[in-house]
Amino acid sequence: MATQKTAKKKPVKQAKSKSPKNDTKKTMATVFIMGKSHEVPADATIMGAIEYAGYQIIRGAGCREGFCGACATVYRMPGDYKIYTGLACTTLVEDGMWLSQLPAIPAQKPVYDIDKLDPNVATFQKIYPEVFRCVSCNSCTKACPQDLEVMDYINAAMRGDIEAVMDLSFDCLSCGLCAIRCPSEIVQYNVGLLGRRLYGKYLSKESKQLKKRIKEVKERKFDKEYKEFKTMKKEELKKNYYDRDTE
Numbered sequence: 633m634a635t636q637k638t639a640k641k642k643p644v645k646q647a648k649s650k651s652p653k654n655d656t657k658k659t660m661a662t663v664f665i666m667g668k669s670h671e672v673p674a675d676a677t678i679m680g681a682i683e684y685a686g687y688q689i690i691r692g693a694g695c696r697e698g699f700c701g702a703c704a705t706v707y708r709m710p711g712d713y714k715i716y717t718g719l720a721c722t723t724l725v726e727d728g729m730w731l732s733q734l735p736a737i738p739a740q741k742p743v744y745d746i747d748k749l750d751p752n753v754a755t756f757q758k759i760y761p762e763v764f765r766c767v768s769c770n771s772c773t774k775a776c777p778q779d780l781e782v783m784d785y786i787n788a789a790m791r792g793d794i795e796a797v798m799d800l801s802f803d804c805l806s807c808g809l810c811a812i813r814c815p816s817e818i819v820q821y822n823v824g825l826l827g828r829r830l831y832g833k834y835l836s837k838e839s840k841q842l843k844k845r846i847k848e849v850k851e852r853k854f855d856k857e858y859k860e861f862k863t864m865k866k867e868e869l870k871k872n873y874y875d876r877d878t879e
């Protein structure tokens with residue numbers, strides 16, 4: 633049985649390419665943004681570098697902490713044939729990086745009524761039939777900045793194993809990097825979302841704590857704390873958030 637999970641703060645990552653790490657003495661790095669070269673701090677994240685170079689990010693940024701999936705980025709390194717992927721807010725630049733942030737990519741997103749679905753394979757067959765075109769190439773897994781076993785949760789959907797879809801896709805940010813690499817044009821993150829919804833609606837055990845907490849909220853037990861939060865400065869709010877108790 634899967635345990636209850638909470639999303640964790642994501643660490644800043646070294647880029648995925650195999651090129652040597654930045655020279656520690658070097659304080660600036662050359663990166664190419666939309667084909668134009670820029671000198672940026674060598675220890676900047678991709679997002680920091682884009683802004684340092686003078687671009688204003690209007691779309692393609694949200695939380696800036698590796699949670700929202702808005703900043704999907706692809707890049708190449710000189711002399712390396714591979715396309716690498718990462719989140720701009722949590723991936724560090726590398727000298728010579730050619731990068732581009734992804735625009736919003738249209739995705740197939742069927743509308744369904746979760747109350748009228750069954751938690752089995754037939755639901756995936758009906759709503760996302762393209763899932764069964766998966767050729768098990770694993771490109772989705774390689775592209776995932778969350779290091780999720782994306783192909784495995786798609787395969788779990790093909791077996792109707794809702795719990796495995798929920799469990800394996802739990803930390804998905806819907807960044808879309810898997811979907812742009814998929815030769816079968818599957819939108820993996822929406823498949824994972826359906827699995828988590830089916831699990832929550834039909835298969836998860838009723839949570840006594842949740843029931844209790846909803847009752848407390850309705851009884852306005854936390855109104856005083858809400859008011860206090862509304863008056864807090866950003867730094868104080870952040871501290872409260874990261875110091876909170878989590879399981």
Ligand code: SF4
Nearest residue numbers: 776804805807808810
């Ligand atoms: S599963 Fe796909 S959409 Fe979700 S985080 Fe990984 S690459 Fe992004």
Ligand code: SF4
Nearest residue numbers: 766767769770772814
């Ligand atoms: S990229 Fe697409 S076809 Fe390849 S394993 Fe992932 S879901 Fe299957």
Ligand code: FES
Nearest residue numbers: 694695696701721
């Ligand atoms: S801005 Fe939210 S994950 Fe990067």
